[in-house]
Amino acid sequence: MESEKVLLPLKPRGLLQSENLYQYILETNVYPREPEPLRELREVTASHPRATMAISPDAGQLIALILKLLNPKKTLEVGVFTGYSLLLTALSIPEDGNITAIDINRSAYEIGLPVIRKAGVEHKIDFIESPALPVLDRLSKEIGNEGSFDFAFVDADKPNHWNYHERVMKLLKVGGVVVYDNTLWGGSVAMSEEDTEEGKKEGRQIIIEFNKLLAADPRVQISQAPVGDGITICRRIF
Numbered sequence: 001m002e003s004e005k006v007l008l009p010l011k012p013r014g015l016l017q018s019e020n021l022y023q024y025i026l027e028t029n030v031y032p033r034e035p036e037p038l039r040e041l042r043e044v045t046a047s048h049p050r051a052t053m054a055i056s057p058d059a060g061q062l063i064a065l066i067l068k069l070l071n072p073k074k075t076l077e078v079g080v081f082t083g084y085s086l087l088l089t090a091l092s093i094p095e096d097g098n099i100t101a102i103d104i105n106r107s108a109y110e111i112g113l114p115v116i117r118k119a120g121v122e123h124k125i126d127f128i129e130s131p132a133l134p135v136l137d138r139l140s141k142e143i144g145n146e147g148s149f150d151f152a153f154v155d156a157d158k159p160n161h162w163n164y165h166e167r168v169m170k171l172l173k174v175g176g177v178v179v180y181d182n183t184l185w186g187g188s189v190a191m192s193e194e195d196t197e198e199g200k201k202e203g204r205q206i207i208i209e210f211n212k213l214l215a216a217d218p219r220v221q222i223s224q225a226p227v228g229d230g231i232t233i234c235r236r237i238f
Contacts, residue, residue, distance in 0.1 A: 100128065152177075
């Protein structure tokens with residue numbers, strides 16, 4: 001367990017204000033149940049200068065549980081980075097499941113690719129190096145794609161989150177689920193502008209507006225979970 005602590009940032013990744021409590025959650029519930037390939041990919045990612053872009057393992061654990069409950073075969077991921085969330089999806093979906101994964105930067109994905117290959121799940125992944133919006137538009141136009149995806153995970157450029165949402169709603173089937181990451185933005189969504197650190201101010205306002213739009217969207221049933229940096233789980237109801 002002591003070696004795991006080295007992988008944590010100086011501050012807890014989650015919204016808990018107690019580093020000890022966050023460490024307790026990780027060591028008691030998350031790390032002991034984390035599949036070995038995910039642990040390995042987390043360690044590989046820890047040395048990346050932008051390692052905090054990866055989804056936190058506690059949020060990943062919740063998403064993996066949702067995936068097991070859904071048992072989805074056709075899934076979508078917008079924003080891949082080194083592939084932690086992509087790998088946990090590939091490990092969770094059935095053997096004949098598929099993930100359409102979109103990211104503008106293949107080099108980050110290739111950091112995690114050896115681990116994905118070793119885990120034996122690369123065949124489930126269709127990685128597309130591209131801005132996401134044109135790919136999502138193309139998918140919508142292809143016969144059989146609208147209303148056919150079971151699950152989507154979005155963790156990409158925040159200014160486009162609502163644009164992604166509108167397109168995902170076309171692709172997701174009724175009863176399908178989409179999960180958005182970073183919807184509490186380090187807790188800054190509940191802070192004043194003055195109390196928000198400079199590096200989070202622009203993103204804070206974008207996330208606040210996105211959260212308002214999601215909350216008002218009648219097409220989805222939603223739940224915002226305070227794990228990691230905040231995730232919002234949306235189930236399409238019509």
